[in-house]
Amino acid sequence: MEPLLVRAARREPVERTPVWFMRQAGRSLPEYRRLREQHGFFDINRSAELTAEVTLQPVRRHDVDAAVVFADIMTPVLAMGVDVELVEGVGPVLAEPVRSQADVGRLRVPDVEQGVAPVLEAIEIVRRELRGDQAVVGFCGGPFTVAGYLVEGRPSRDFAVTKRLMYSEPRVWSNLLDRLSEAFAAYALAQARAGADVVQVFDSWVGALSPADYDEFVAPWSARIVDALREAGVPSIHFGTGTATLLEVMAAAGGDVIGLDWRIPLDEGWRRVAGRGVQGNLDPTALLAPWERVEAAARDVLARAGGRPGYIFNLGHGVLPDTDPDVLGRLRELVHRETATHAGAQKSHTSGTPA
Numbered sequence: 001m002e003p004l005l006v007r008a009a010r011r012e013p014v015e016r017t018p019v020w021f022m023r024q025a026g027r028s029l030p031e032y033r034r035l036r037e038q039h040g041f042f043d044i045n046r047s048a049e050l051t052a053e054v055t056l057q058p059v060r061r062h063d064v065d066a067a068v069v070f071a072d073i074m075t076p077v078l079a080m081g082v083d084v085e086l087v088e089g090v091g092p093v094l095a096e097p098v099r100s101q102a103d104v105g106r107l108r109v110p111d112v113e114q115g116v117a118p119v120l121e122a123i124e125i126v127r128r129e130l131r132g133d134q135a136v137v138g139f140c141g142g143p144f145t146v147a148g149y150l151v152e153g154r155p156s157r158d159f160a161v162t163k164r165l166m167y168s169e170p171r172v173w174s175n176l177l178d179r180l181s182e183a184f185a186a187y188a189l190a191q192a193r194a195g196a197d198v199v200q201v202f203d204s205w206v207g208a209l210s211p212a213d214y215d216e217f218v219a220p221w222s223a224r225i226v227d228a229l230r231e232a233g234v235p236s237i238h239f240g241t242g243t244a245t246l247l248e249v250m251a252a253a254g255g256d257v258i259g260l261d262w263r264i265p266l267d268e269g270w271r272r273v274a275g276r277g278v279q280g281n282l283d284p285t286a287l288l289a290p291w292e293r294v295e296a297a298a299r300d301v302l303a304r305a306g307g308r309p310g311y312i313f314n315l316g317h318g319v320l321p322d323t324d325p326d327v328l329g330r331l332r333e334l335v336h337r338e339t340a341t342h343a344g345a346q347k348s349h350t351s352g353t354p355a
Contacts (some may be wrong), residue, residue: 005018048119119166175243177220201225266280280301282301288322
C-alpha cells in the first residue's frame with residue numbers, strides 16, 4: 001500500500017485528505033516534555049531510539065497520516081563542523097557566525113550516512129512501525145533560512161546582516177549556498193533511502209526577501225535540492241512563511257507540493273502555483289481558540305481546497321507549544337470525516353489545480 005500522503009503529493013485521487021501537522025512532534029506533547037527533563041534536544045537526535053520515539057508520539061496520539069522526523073533544520077549543519085546551541089525560547093545560536101570566504105571554507109560537506117546516522121536509523125525504525133497508508137516525512141532546511149542562521153548567528157526579524165552579505169559579497173553568498181545545497185540534497189536523499197516517503201524543504205524565513213532577490217539569491221540552490229529528489233522519484237514539499245509575494249518564484253524553483261502559510265486564502269494560493277499540489281494552511285494560533293472557531297476555520301480551509309486532488313491538510317506553520325494536544329486529534333478526525341465524502345467526487349477531476 002502506498003501512503004496516502006504520497007498519492008496526494010502526486011495529485012492522485014485519494015479516499016480522504018491526508019493530515020499531518022508541522023511540529024506535531026515535540027513541545028506541545030506532555031510525553032515529550034517528560035523526555036526532555038532527562039535529555040537535551042541534540043542528545044535525543046544522537047539516539048536513534050529516542051528520535052524514533054519522539055517522532056512516533058504524535059502518530060500514536062493523533063492517528064495522523066504521517067510521521068515527520070524529529071530533528072532540527074540545523075541537525076545536518078552540526079555534521080558540517082558548525083557549533084550550534086539550541087537556546088530555549090530563542091532558537092539556534094552560533095558562537096562564530098559565518099561571514100567570510102574563510103568561514104565558508106571551513107564548512108565541510110559531510111558523509112551524511114555517518115554524520116547523521118542516528119536520524120537515518122530512526123527513520124528506518126519509524127517506517128517499520130507505521131501502517132502502509134501512513135507516510136514518513138523527512139525534511140531539510142531551505143538554503144536561505146539556514147544561511148541566515150549561520151550569518152546572523154541567531155534568529156533575526158529582518159536578516160539585515162544576511163542581506164548585506166548577499167548584496168556586497170555575492171561570491172561568498174553563492175559559495176555558502178553551494179555548500180549548503182550540496183549537503184542538504186545529500187541529506188534529503190539519505191533520508192529517502194532510509195525510508196522517508198516525502199521530503200519537505202523548510203525555508204521558514206524566506207519571506208524576508210523580495211521576489212527579485214529570491215530569484216537571484218535563493219532559487220538556484222533551492223532548485224538543486226528539490227531537483228535531486230525529483231530525479232530520485234521522491235515527492236517534495238516546498239514550504240516557507242510570509243511567502244504570499246513569492247509563491248510563483250517558489251513554484252518555479254520546484255517542489256511537487258507548495259506549502260502555504262495562513263496569510264493567504266488557500267484557493268488563491270493554489271491558483272498562483274497552478275500545476276502543483278498544495279499543503280496548508282490553518283493559522284496555528286486558531287488552535288488556541290474555542291473548538292467552535294477551530295472547526296469553522298478548518299471547514300473554511302477545506303471548502304477552499306474543494307475536494308481537488310493534490311491537497312494535504314496542515315497548519316500554516318508549526319504547532320504552538322501551548323496547543324492542547326486533544327485539539328489536534330479532534331481536528332484530524334474532522335478533516336478525515338469531512339473529506340471522506342469527497343472521495344468519489346475527486347475521481348471526476350483530471351487536474352490538481354483550481355479551475
